[in-house]
Amino acid sequence: MSERLQPGDTAPAFTLPDADGNEVSLADHKGRKVIVYFYPAALTPGCTKQACDFTDNLDVLAEAGYDVIGVSPDKPEKLAKFREKENLKVTLVGDPSKETLEAYGAFGEKKLYGKVVTGVIRSTVVVDEQGKVEHAFYNVKATGHVAKIMRDLGV
Secondary structure, three states, rough: OOOOOOOOOOEOEEEEOOOOOOOEEHHHOOOEEEEEEEEEOOOOHHHHEEEEEEEOHHHHHHHHHHHEEEEEOOOOOHHHHHHHHHOOEEEEEEEOOOOOHHOOOEEEEEOOOEEEEEEOOEEEEEEEEOOOOEEEEEEOOOOOOOHHHHHOOOO
């Protein structure tokens, strides 16, 4: 079971392939705040709703100084299908090895329909300009989560 991050922790570095197979690193965003959100699977109803919510609010978040990166265990090909099907503008990266998911505390035991299973824990970590964790939200809901984050961040 991976440790959950706390405000003030250094955000774990990562370099992962995006939907086009290009490498995206957290370090590429130094000097900007980054909302890194972790979701179980592309092309599923809850994850689609969440990705569409982030896409719909991307301009507002960008104006407030936030970049958004969505991380799932999916391969780039599936992320590309997801992006095209839903017209997503948010950066999606794949973590098939689940190393980044584990480093962020977003992979482990969770309850699914009353059963304990191991998988992706829907989570969002806000990283500040210096690469430190500003906020860490775990077991978030797919619906309404983006609005809640924006309220919490004062955006």
